[in-house]
Amino acid sequence: MRLLRALPKRLTLPTLGRWVALSALVGVVAGAGAIVFYYATNYAGAFFLRDLAGYVPPEEGVAHGPRVDSLAMSFRWFLAFIPALGGLVSGWLVYTFAPEAEGHGTDGAIDAFHNKGGLIRARVPIVKTLASAATIGTGGSAGREGPIAQIGAGFGSFLATRLGLTPADRRVLLVAGMAGGIGATFRAPLGGALFAVEVLYQNPEFEHEGLIPAIISSIVAYSLFGAVTGWEPLLQTPRFRFTYPPELLVFLGLAVACALLGMVYVRVFYATRDLFHRVPVPAMWKPVIGGLALGALALAVPQVLGSGYGWIQAALRGHMALWVMLVVCLAKVVATSLTISSGGSGGVFAPSLVIGAMLGGAFGATADALFPALVQDPRAYVLVGMAGFFAGVSNTPVATLIMVSELTGDYGLLAPLMLVSVVAMLTARATTIYEKQVPGRVDSPAHLGDLVVDVLEGIRVRDLGEQGRPPTLVAEDMPLPRILECIAAADTAYYPVVDRQGRMTGIFSVNDIRRILNEDLPPNLVIARDIAVPRVVTATPDEPLSQVLRKLSSRGLEEIPVVDPDDPGRVLYMLSRRSVLARYTRELEHRKGLYAEV
Template sequence: MGTIERLRVRLSREMSRLPSQYRLMLLSVGVGIVAGLGAILFDRLLGWMLRTVLESFTGYSEPQAGSPAASLFTFAPVRSLWFFIVPVLGGLVSGVIVYLVAPEAEGHGTDAMIEAFHQRGGKIRKRVPFVKILASALTIGTGGSAGKEGPIAQIGSGFGSTFASLLKLNARERRILVLAGAAGGIGAIFQAPLGAALFAPEVLYRETEFEYEAILPCIVSSITSYAVYTQLYKKGALFFPGPVDFSLPGELLPYALFGVVCALAGFIYVRVFYGSRDLFFRPLRIHKMLKPAVGGLMLGTIAYAFPQVSDGGYGWVQMALEGKMLWGTMLLLAFLKILATSCTIGSGGSGGVFGPSVFIGAMLGGAFGFLGHQVAPEWVVNPSSFVLVGIGGFFAGVAKTPVSSIIMACEMSASYTLLVPLMLVSSTSYLLLRNTSLYEKQQLSRIASPAHLTEFARGMLEKIRVHEATTERPILRIPEDMPFGELVKTVTHSRASHFPVVDGEGRMTGILSIGNIRSILFEDTIDQLIVARDVATPNVVRVYWNDTLQQALEKMAAIQVDELPVVREERPDEIVTMISKRDIVNYYYGRSTA
């Protein structure tokens, strides 16, 4: 046994003697130190890429705080043909590295962290943080429209997972250290230690729930990481809003209306973001490692005319806060940023969605505030305030993180003056968007998470039968000989996500989902050649009428689905209804609060 191995074994033995909570606190300090160093490394590498590649070749750079309005014309309309080349090369190199070394490092890393928590017991391969640092620096540093949150979340969580694996910790403790690592990295790089400490436990779920056991370790890690990071980088806010204020109760109505605007724009953002991936990039018939280069070309085409959509765009957010941009320009940039981000990350490029969301929310707020000030100055008194409120309010809705988004927006601007309108806009946006989220790996709630399957309300669920939690209702049954073209039309007009396939006698022979249809949607000349039977999944897993809800959940977890057909024991081929995790969650909460 080598010296390092003996040291690891001894450290693991000593740690095992401590109570779990103290052990996690102590380890969170170590995770925070490494996450802070990782944030420094990533920030340094990204800064070097931006200076030596994007700025050197294209001549484009973001404006600095305090730049006079007249000087913005020297920053904005940079017309460089290098925009057609640099993002393509960055996407190509990033795609090759990710595909060959660590495919899980593609896309926005927060979703990968969420999936590791729920589905993999917190396990993240050791190579992922290093691949993510390099791939994200290449993507963003060559002009890609992406943010730092996703990369640093995956970097920090990867270090947390590695710590847990080295010390042979159990799955619960490993998952908590994964969250602590993500909180540490995000808290450092965004100068928002409290917001990040709440973001990591909150972003796991779409309902207003937290992974409460991880809050204190996340706080410890975030404080430590922030302290490490600020030893090198001067402590201070990312944005300087200047004098911002609002008047009660006069401006509450405009802020409530702005919350509706944030929800509408957020809905478009999520639909375009995943629509570009599912309907364009995934069906694209080229090698997967080349797709980020195609996304880079599309991004470069937009950036040639509007370079403000490149990189994070925080310099332009500052200009909006200072009131130095026209409302029409800000509105246009908000929607161009949606397209640019969809091209960069939807194609498989490596980066986060928080940075673009900050930009979009700020530009929406600026457009709404300054237009509103022109139209109704007695209602919209402080237009610059809407820029700052848009930063937190927009992300609260699309990320399903209303609490942490409010706090992060305040910390990033070192101002709590607009706390009340931030709360109003964030709550409105969150409630209106409901289940629409940028993070598709989020679980509905703790009870729906596989991480808590064996520990959450098991006693109650083992006593409740399926027929108590659901009722017979009309189900759209698909004849197995239905042509594919007709199948697509039928499914499009239905709000369901799973459809039983039946034979001529009404017996269930298979089941199909939207994913089954999407996988072959773009095949040529298939409308009459393929029928429903060819698309459906045979050997359907069934939930029986007298099964317990615990059995139903275990069957869903075993094949990783959220919904299954329900049949009676005496007629297993005749579907009665469908039951989903949401049905079980709703029934559980109804019983527990009755």
């Protein structure tokens, strides 16, 4: 950790090498977390479902298997109570140690990005890992995407916080962590990177600042995960090829079907959550109730248990009856809502793929019976339905079509995948399974000020000089107890650290003081130089105020030191974000008045 703390001092922010190092480190931890989570869920599932309850679903990645013409399966009667056991463990862990870890973790990471400066408590990834392994391993209808996204994002946030990086940089590492976890878990490095930067927004926008770190993290995590678990795609498919353009008309019908069912899915999902919120029992018991309801459903439709990749594999082989796929499709909507909306811990990606695959398989079989001259291979609709359905409910068409291609190792259906994903997303624009998404970058608190600075054009920092506050200068060798006395009566948010000549060598904030206090170090051994960040973001009196607002917004700063341009070490005064935004408001009102007169 000492080496990591030294890293920002040796490398400047724009340096590519620094971002490569940090993103690669996040990728290593995300990949390791994905490995632990992978084996934890597999071992739990093997023990509780296979060995204890005698429930053996088809395996993913296996090219051969029996035909599924019935919902009947062999299992022991107490299978119905095993999901409730997972709900009990998950509910106790989550609501005792980290309530924000409930539900599907991708939403938690999105919320942290937009509204919390990229902050995720360090305990959340640990709690999320254990709770999700309990939920998924006991048959909960949930996937690995949400938990591993929050695990990777949590470490990215933790690393940035420990290194004292800005909120903007912390958000970038959060995105990199999401990408690494998802890219590794689904053996989809490109899809994972694109998903992390696309899922933040409802509109077709990307968080472009995080794209390169996301790619680096995803590559590293995928490589580590593949070296341990293998390199084969998660699902085996026939060699599909698109060679008949008129079939796009049928795929267009599938896109509309995916969008319509997606809207139903989202409404059922959140209606179930609202219903559980009204249940008058302690929150930790609600996943138990959801687990009991899921177990009752599993007695009739056992195919709803677990992530369900084995059933997708059976559909891709063409070994599932049409009516079975329809029943599993609708039952999986209910099962996922009971598992996650009750407070259980898990992701919505895998269940959504199962729903889309079953819908696509049933649609393809029906289209093949009605229009045999148009449909080349009805099994292809399973793969396309997976992408179309999830793209419609998540507003991530680009990432989804790439991820599904990487999941199956089959790129022969790119044209239908693109058509169905985009049309499904456009048709279902008003709904999303990720309620913490914002419409676009301009709507995100994380980018407040990015697109409104031109109102300040022509105004200089010196125009706000009278609103500047005298700096509270702290000597480099001042010990921590005296620092606390010095800043107790100060009215500034940041404190420049100066050498014996009075020239600034660093700066720190109250949050930096709290970080040091939390480390349980002897106060008299800590001096100002140890606390200060050496690379200081500054402004000069002649600098445009619009540029200063960009600095404040992009780095999440509340105050900036204004320095002498001829002597950058001499601090003239401290300028607050509040003063800049107040001037912006006055200028905006003034311009509105001018427009009204015109």
